[in-house]
């Protein structure tokens with residue numbers, strides 16, 4: 190009876206308000222990943238939908254490609270690829286990027302932004318009409334090799350790291366690896382990065398950032414190369430990608446009973462499989478987090494110079510810390526708890542209480 194009375198009228202509104210706010214303020218401790226094919230993923234973090242290397246059709250007759258039905262969903266703003274916020278393309282190779290699909294996806298998702306290297310933009314420019322329609326939403330990114338650039342796109346921070354593509358013949362390929370962060374949760378996608386040149390870009394010290402998920406291409410994912418990912422990225426979850434089907438299955442065998450190789454290893458074997466990963470909010474990857482001196486990294490001067498990897502914005506870190514939110518919530522709840530017994534004693538929930546809920550909330554919100 191008391192509970193029923195308490196949950197009626199204005200008190201019910203207060204209760205619902207608290208519930209909704211505690212959900213919004215504490216955020217969600219998960220990152221959802223849907224496997225498209227090869228290096229292509231839909232990553233969902235706190236309502237942000239990001240496609241990385243997922244808009245493509247061909248796989249050099251070797252790598253997995255999206256089914257035709259998935260290709261249609263990808264470009265037509267249909268679930269799960271509806272209301273895409275951001276499209277990231279690591280480089281212009283056919284197993285990562287198809288210019289027509291990117292254009293159609295952009296045209297049908299009017300709020301989607303695209304971040305990609307200049308070589309991808311050159312390819313898009315071949316269809317001038319469509320390109321002109323979407324160009325205001327395209328962010329071209331061409332950092333010097335072994336350096337990174339930071340972009341804040343809505344809620345999402347992206348460090349685009351220009352890292353070498355494997356193979357002598359691909360030396361001129363502009364390849365980007367992406368460190369993506371939303372509300373302190375962070376994932377790193379290697380694109381087609383060559384781990385064997387790691388000493389040249391070791392100034393990008395991701396391993397100190399407590400990255401939640403690393404998406405590791407074939408060379409990073411091989412059991413014998415596991416030390417590269419450990420040293421460079423050191424993520425909580427490690428997802429192997431860019432493996433032809435037989436190699437994908439044997440990858441699991443190659444790391445079996447060797448938990449020291451990769452922390453929480455995983456590989457998607459079925460296209461369109463979706464998996465939710467636990468994430469931590471106890472960190473903040475910010476603008477300066479992956480700063481690398483632009484003079485480092487050339488052949489004569491490998492990028493080993495100490496970089497201020499964790500010179501982060503402390504205010505951002507504090508505001509993202511959920512314990513502060515608990516204190517905020519208490520500051521909202523306590524004035525209400527003080528008011529509730531008075532309210533029950535009146536016998537009528539329509540009685541006006543001076544200094545009531547609304548004013549209690551506005552006061553405490555001003556103070557918090």
Ligand SMILES: [Zn+2]
Nearest residue numbers: 280282354381
């Ligand atoms: Zn490639």
